Amino acid sequence: MLLLENVKKSYIEPNGQPLPILEIPRFELSDAEQMILIGRSGCGKTTLLHVISGISHADSGSVQIDGIDLRRLSEQGRDRLRAEKIGYVFQTFNLLPAFTALENVLLGMAFSGRGTDRGRAIQLLERVGLAERMSHKPKTMSVGEQQRVAVARALANRPRLLLADEPTANVDPGNQQSIIDLIRQTCNEEKIALMMVTHSLEVAGQFDRVERLDEINQLSKVTS
Amino acid sequence: MTRWAIAWRSVTQRALASSLTALSMAMGVALVTAVLLTYGMVSDSFMGNSNLGYGLIAGAKGGKLQLVLNTTYYLSEPVENIPYTFYQEFLSADQQKKELELMPESTLSELKDGKYAGNTDFAIPVCLGDYFKRFRVIGTLPKFFELFRDQYNAEEPRYHFAQGRNFKTWDQEHGYYEAVVGSIVAKETGLKLGDKIAAAHGSDEGHAHDESPFIVVGILEPSGTPNDRGVFINMEGFYLMEGHAKPVDDEAPDSSPETKKEASLRRSPLPIDQREVTAVLIRTNDPFSPIFIRNAVNEGNVAQVVLPVLEISNLFELIVSPIQTLLLVITVMICIVSGISILVSIYNSMNDRKHEIAVMRALGASRGTVMMVILLESVILSVGGGLIGWFVGHAMMASASPMIEAKTGVSIGFFDLAPLPMTFELWMGPAIINVLPSYLRELLSLELLIIPGLILLAVLVGFIPAYTAYKTDVAESLGD
Numbered sequence: 154m155l156l157l158e159n160v161k162k163s164y165i166e167p168n169g170q171p172l173p174i175l176e177i178p179r180f181e182l183s184d185a186e187q188m189i190l191i192g193r194s195g196c197g198k199t200t201l202l203h204v205i206s207g208i209s210h211a212d213s214g215s216v217q218i219d220g221i222d223l224r225r226l227s228e229q230g231r232d233r234l235r236a237e238k239i240g241y242v243f244q245t246f247n248l249l250p251a252f253t254a255l256e257n258v259l260l261g262m263a264f265s266g267r268g269t270d271r272g273r274a275i276q277l278l279e280r281v282g283l284a285e286r287m288s289h290k291p292k293t294m295s296v297g298e299q300q301r302v303a304v305a306r307a308l309a310n311r312p313r314l315l316l317a318d319e320p321t322a323n324v325d326p327g328n329q330q331s332i333i334d335l336i337r338q339t340c341n342e343e344k345i346a347l348m349m350v351t352h353s354l355e356v357a358g359q360f361d362r363v364e365r366l367d368e369i370n371q372l373s374k375v376t377s
Numbered sequence: 378m379t380r381w382a383i384a385w386r387s388v389t390q391r392a393l394a395s396s397l398t399a400l401s402m403a404m405g406v407a408l409v410t411a412v413l414l415t416y417g418m419v420s421d422s423f424m425g426n427s428n429l430g431y432g433l434i435a436g437a438k439g440g441k442l443q444l445v446l447n448t449t450y451y452l453s454e455p456v457e458n459i460p461y462t463f464y465q466e467f468l469s470a471d472q473q474k475k476e477l478e479l480m481p482e483s484t485l486s487e488l489k490d491g492k493y494a495g496n497t498d499f500a501i502p503v504c505l506g507d508y509f510k511r512f513r514v515i516g517t518l519p520k521f522f523e524l525f526r527d528q529y530n531a532e533e534p535r536y537h538f539a540q541g542r543n544f545k546t547w548d549q550e551h552g553y554y555e556a557v558v559g560s561i562v563a564k565e566t567g568l569k570l571g572d573k574i575a576a577a578h579g580s581d582e583g584h585a586h587d588e589s590p591f592i593v594v595g596i597l598e599p600s601g602t603p604n605d606r607g608v609f610i611n612m613e614g615f616y617l618m619e620g621h622a623k624p625v626d627d628e629a630p631d632s633s634p635e636t637k638k639e640a641s642l643r644r645s646p647l648p649i650d651q652r653e654v655t656a657v658l659i660r661t662n663d664p665f666s667p668i669f670i671r672n673a674v675n676e677g678n679v680a681q682v683v684l685p686v687l688e689i690s691n692l693f694e695l696i697v698s699p700i701q702t703l704l705l706v707i708t709v710m711i712c713i714v715s716g717i718s719i720l721v722s723i724y725n726s727m728n729d730r731k732h733e734i735a736v737m738r739a740l741g742a743s744r745g746t747v748m749m750v751i752l753l754e755s756v757i758l759s760v761g762g763g764l765i766g767w768f769v770g771h772a773m774m775a776s777a778s779p780m781i782e783a784k785t786g787v788s789i790g791f792f793d794l795a796p797l798p799m800t801f802e803l804w805m806g807p808a809i810i811n812v813l814p815s816y817l818r819e820l821l822s823l824e825l826l827i828i829p830g831l832i833l834l835a836v837l838v839g840f841i842p843a844y845t846a847y848k849t850d851v852a853e854s855l856g857d
Contacts, residue, residue, distance in 0.1 A: 200852075208739060209852045229743050236741020247736045247855070251390035256378060263378040264741035306740075 154346045155182040155205065155314060160214035162197070162204055174200050177214070180364075182314070187340060187347040189357045192366035198350045201366065202316045205348070206239050207231035219313060236265040240307030240345070242317040242336070246299045248291040254278060254302045255287040261309035270309075277305040281335055297328035304332065308339055315340055317349040321356065333359065380746065383737075384753035391726060395758060398715075398722045402762030403769060405712035406827060410770025412708050413795035413823050416701045418781060430525045430535065431501075431685075432667050435459065435467075435674060436656040438681045445688040448503060448656040450603045451513040455506045459680045461652035466491035467500035467659055476518070477649070479546040480613060493659075493673070496666035499524045502654040504615050507576035509608045512562050514576040516615030519543050522557065524660075536604070539563075541570045541595035544611045548594075553614040556591035559605040563596045570594065574608065576618065612654075616647055712834065719758050720838040723751060727845045734846050735854035748847040755839025756832055763831040767824070794822035 162175040174197040182188060192198050203209040205216055207223050216223045218238055223231055235241075240261075248257045258274040278287050281301040291299050300320060307315055317336060321329040333356055340347045349356075357363050388395045436444040437457035446453040465473050470488040477488075491497075501524065504516035515521075522543045527533035544555035558568055568574065573590035591610050599605055659682075661667050667684060674682040734747050742750075774781075775791040 203852050206739070208855070229745070232738070232741055232743040235739070241739055243736075243739075243855070247732075247739070249386075249733055249736060251386040256386070259378045260383070260737070261740055263383070264737070264743070264746060269378050310741075 154184045156217040158215050160211045162200060162211050182346050185344040185346055187360060188362040188364060189360040190348060190350045190364050191357055196366045198366055199318055202318055206241060206316055207235050238313045240312035240315040242303050242307045242320045244319040244322050246303040248299055248302055250291050253288050253290055254283055257302055258306045258309050261306035265310050274309060277308055281305050297324050300324050300332055304336055311343060312345055314346045319350050380749050380753055384750050384757055387754050388757050394722050398719050399758050399762030401718050402715040402759055403766035405715040406763040406766025407770040408708040408711055410767050411773055412704045414774045414789060417795035419697060431658040431660045433659040433670060433682050434656050434685055435659060435680050435682045441683045442688050442692060444683055445685045449685055451607060458653035458655050461649055461654055463680050464502045464654050464657045467493050467497040469494040493670050496661050496670055498660040498662040501658045503656050504612055505655040507578055509574050509576050510566060512606055512608050514608045514610055516610050516612040518612055519545060536600055537598040538595045539598040544594055546611060546613055551592045553611050553617055554591045555594045555611050557595035557609040558593055559597050559607045560599040561605040562608055568593050716834045716838040719755055720841060723755060723842040727842050731849050731854040734849045735851045738851040739855060744847045748843040751843035751846045752836055752839045756835040759831045759835035763827060794824050
């Protein structure tokens with residue numbers, strides 16, 4: 154489903170020197186497979202998710218989703234692929250404050266070219282336990298509720314791959330597990346591959362496959 | 378969820394800033410609308426009468442524009458007169474005979490076709506110089522209200538009577554003293570059918586011809602022309618008024634009012650060769666005759682012939698259009714300043730919104746999409762404000778309509794649109810405009826340009842913030 158080969162990414166430091174962030178010879182994720190990505194802060198986990206989703210470019214190497222090489226796509230093509238095949242749950246939720254919970258979910262469908270499906274948006278919000286909060290704007294919702302809206306939005310387009318960047322980092326411990334359960338259960342039911350970044354060993358311990366982005370910016374298996 | 382809905386949400390999210398920005402645009406457009414409507418009002422006021430179905434005015438030699446202003450719009454000082462016999466040059470022998478038969482003590486011998494009769498469809502004489510209160514008195518023939526046809530529908534008369542009827546050359550009951558008054562005259566003076574009016578000579582403070590009162594037999598419907606401000610009296614009655622007619626016997630200087638009244642009753646009209654008219658309104662029977670008649674008449678010493686449309690076009694070109702253009706430039710500048718305030722408003726919000734834009738991009742929105750959302754936001758503010766301004770402008774003019782109508786005879790309804798400029802109509806050709814259905818003709822308005830103009834302005838001022846959105850670095854702006 155997802156294949157990375159010889160992916161390299163570096164940033165240019167103020168002194169003009171390149172700072173390597175990613176150097177991944179090969180990485181694969183199968184259909185509906187669920188995995189955890191761990192690593193120290195600043196090691197490039199978010200950058201990896203950006204490269205996979207096409208938000209950022211790899212300096213070299215190829216990223217393939219469902220056999221489609223991102224390098225061969227125009228920027229607009231990568232945007233379309235992201236809208237159609239990738240769901241993204243952000244650490245800080247990134248809900249748009251002007252929109253209600255329902256509209257935030259509908260927004261997730263607005264750019265795929267397939268039109269918005271209000272019924273599915275409502276169904277997803279009911280599924281994440283927000284049936285009564287659909288018309289509320291983010292600022293009137295708790296942190297846990299906001300993250301559940303973000304999950305519903307990421308799943309709105311029936312993606313093939315869900316990227317979740319520390320989805321429970323800002324959520325109180327009482328809500329953490331329910332969000333993890335929600336994500337995993339939905340991915341299972343809809344056959345969505347999951348790549349989740351976390352610092353929580355407790356969360357990582359629940360997954361069969363855990364990969365570490367190590368000191369030399371390479372992925373290595375912790376478990377499989 | 379459409380791009381429009383996303384843009385609308387952004388606008389409502391910043392409700393105060395958006396309202397103030399739209400308000401400034403509304404004020405600009407209200408002013409543009411008011412200027413266009415005022416221009417339309419002035420244009421209607423002047424062009425309405427010049428399109429009533431006559432193409433030439435014959436009058437005394439002198440200022441051409443003054444002749445037109447005086448004859449058609451009842452403005453400016455009265456001009457000199459021309460001989461009645463000159464008016465007859467536009468009539469056939471039969472027409473002359475018919476008119477003379479209705480006159481008292483007329484001579485019917487040796488009638489022959491007038492020099493220009495073969496080129497003339499109709500000619501209507503008018504005698505000016507008297508006033509009733511502040512309104513001009515026009516001595517004319519009943520055909521004034523019979524021959525002029527509607528501008529667009531030749532089957533319809535140009536003037537309709539709200540009450541009563543047209544005056545007659547001779548009436549069993551009222552003799553030669555019948556009058557028709559325009560709608561504004563009736564409204565302002567409270568004149569009713571059957572009321573008596575006495576014209577004053579020279580000005581509204583001049584000597585009143587009390588001894589020869591005219592009976593109001595008709596009140597015109599509002600026509601939106603200067604004729605709404607006219608008092609039309611039978612020309613034969615006009616000639617019988619003191620100072621216009623020849624007394625049968627010399628009056629004693631110290632004669633009593635009773636004696637004067639008796640004298641007026643015994644007064645006989647001037648012989649044809651001593652009669653004068655102020656002007657003759659002429660419609661020719663082919664498009665080439667106006668130039669022929671103008672050249673032929675203007676070569677002589679008796680009178681001059683002018684083309685009112687040409688004179689009014691010149692007046693518009695020289696005075697009215699530049700003023701209107703200046704006002705339009707000022708108001709369009711106001712709109713541009715309002716447009717710049719939209720630019721500033723959206724641009725200032727871009728720093729806060731980079732994150733939102735990055736989120737939309739992360740959700741799959743293309744650069745073009747986020748750019749379009751910002752442009753639509755600009756269009757919403759610009760066109761939304763513009764529509765409010767259009768309503769405000771029309772409401773302002775509609776509320777001022779009674780006052781404007783009293784002064785100019787032109788009324789403005791809330792949904793009346795500013796007409797096309799005369800130059801545009803001339804450019805398109807009246808024939809093209811006339812073939813359009815009336816509902817489409819009424820929609821031909823300069824105001825139609827307001828919305829496309831606002832959209833263009835919105836796109837121009839929205840481009841810079843939209844381009845900022847286009848260039849937003851997603852990874853950097855997401856901050857996760």
